[in-house]
Amino acid sequence: MTMLDPDLDGVPDDALLIAYANGDLSVARVLTERLSPRILAYATRTLGDRAEAEDVTQDAMMRLWNIAPDWRQGEAKVSTWVYRVAMNLCIDRMRKTRRQRPLDAAPEPVDEAASPVEMMQSGARVAALQAALAELPDRQAQAVSLRHLQGLPNPQIADIMGQSVEGVESLTARGKRALKAILSGRKDELGFEDD
Amino acid sequence: MTRNLDEQFEAAELDALFAEAAAEVPVPSDALTARILADAQSQLPQAAPQSNIAEPFWASLFQGLGGWPAISGLAAATVAGVYIGVAPTAALEAITTNVLGSSIVVDVAPDFDYFALEG
Numbered sequence: 483m484t485m486l487d488p489d490l491d492g493v494p495d496d497a498l499l500i501a502y503a504n505g506d507l508s509v510a511r512v513l514t515e516r517l518s519p520r521i522l523a524y525a526t527r528t529l530g531d532r533a534e535a536e537d538v539t540q541d542a543m544m545r546l547w548n549i550a551p552d553w554r555q556g557e558a559k560v561s562t563w564v565y566r567v568a569m570n571l572c573i574d575r576m577r578k579t580r581r582q583r584p585l586d587a588a589p590e591p592v593d594e595a596a597s598p599v600e601m602m603q604s605g606a607r608v609a610a611l612q613a614a615l616a617e618l619p620d621r622q623a624q625a626v627s628l629r630h631l632q633g634l635p636n637p638q639i640a641d642i643m644g645q646s647v648e649g650v651e652s653l654t655a656r657g658k659r660a661l662k663a664i665l666s667g668r669k670d671e672l673g674f675e676d677d
Numbered sequence: 678m679t680r681n682l683d684e685q686f687e688a689a690e691l692d693a694l695f696a697e698a699a700a701e702v703p704v705p706s707d708a709l710t711a712r713i714l715a716d717a718q719s720q721l722p723q724a725a726p727q728s729n730i731a732e733p734f735w736a737s738l739f740q741g742l743g744g745w746p747a748i749s750g751l752a753a754a755t756v757a758g759v760y761i762g763v764a765p766t767a768a769l770e771a772i773t774t775n776v777l778g779s780s781i782v783v784d785v786a787p788d789f790d791y792f793a794l795e796g
Contacts, residue, residue, distance in 0.1 A: 510721075514714060514717070518710065518713060527701060535703070539705070540712055662691055674690050
């Protein structure tokens with residue numbers, strides 16, 4: 483069955499989680515269908531790797547099932563909690579990517595003979611952005627990703643990151659400055675030309 | 678054709694990259710959903726933390742006494758007590774006579790043969 487139970491449409495996430503903790507497996511599908519698309523989208527846009535993003539999504543949901551018996555209603559939103567877990571999982575993976583890649587290697591091999599037109603393919607441009615994102619300090623990268631890739635409002639990002647709204651704005655501004663600096667050397671490759 | 682040598686990445690260009698990345702809307706595959714739900718099943722708490730069904734008072738009393746092993750002992754002691762009262766030993770009768778002055782016989786059921794209960 484892939485149809486959502488219409489009777490559960492108005493039931494808040496935390497009530498469903500409490501029901502799951504009390505042994506009701508049927509609500510797990512509703513929670514999965516509400517939460518996993520958002521987490522998958524955020525992880526895919528941040529990491530640029532579908533398989534890694536699926537792992538992050540599955541891991542984050544697993545931790546939600548595990549925390550269910552200890553969940554206390556009214557303390558946090560379930561979606562905020564799951565985003566926070568996914569954010570930390572993305573940070574771990576991005577750190578691992580940085581460690582495994584030699585510092586002076588390009589994220590993608592740059593073919594000097596390739597014309598800017600070839601590099602203008604959206605997939606390559608997005609990959610360049612994600613590679614640059616991975617070079618940022620962890621929290622700057624996540625603030626930028628949650629704001630500009632996932633489109634979350636600053637107050638929600640503040641809850642997810644345990645920051646003030648001003649803190650989030652500062653992280654985002656610094657992160658974008660750093661991205662511009664990293665990407666500047668590849669401007670032509672990315673197809674940004676003045677003509 | 679002159680090319681602008683200013684390599685500085687502009688805010689609008691960064692925003693354009695963000696928009697391209699955000700345009701991707703991945704949909705969870707059936708396989709991913711199945712894995713997540715399998716995890717939910719494997720992690721499902723086994724015992725409900727609180728029972729929703731009210732226990733009758735005797736059920737909690739029963740458990741408080743110690744369940745069947747205790748109840749059966751209690752039953753045996755009760756039967757023994759009734760038996761001793763109905764058919765006291767000679768020594769016990771002597772004590773009763775000394776303390777109370779005369780032997781007291783209370784015939785609870787004159788026509789009933791208690792000894793027929795022995796099994």
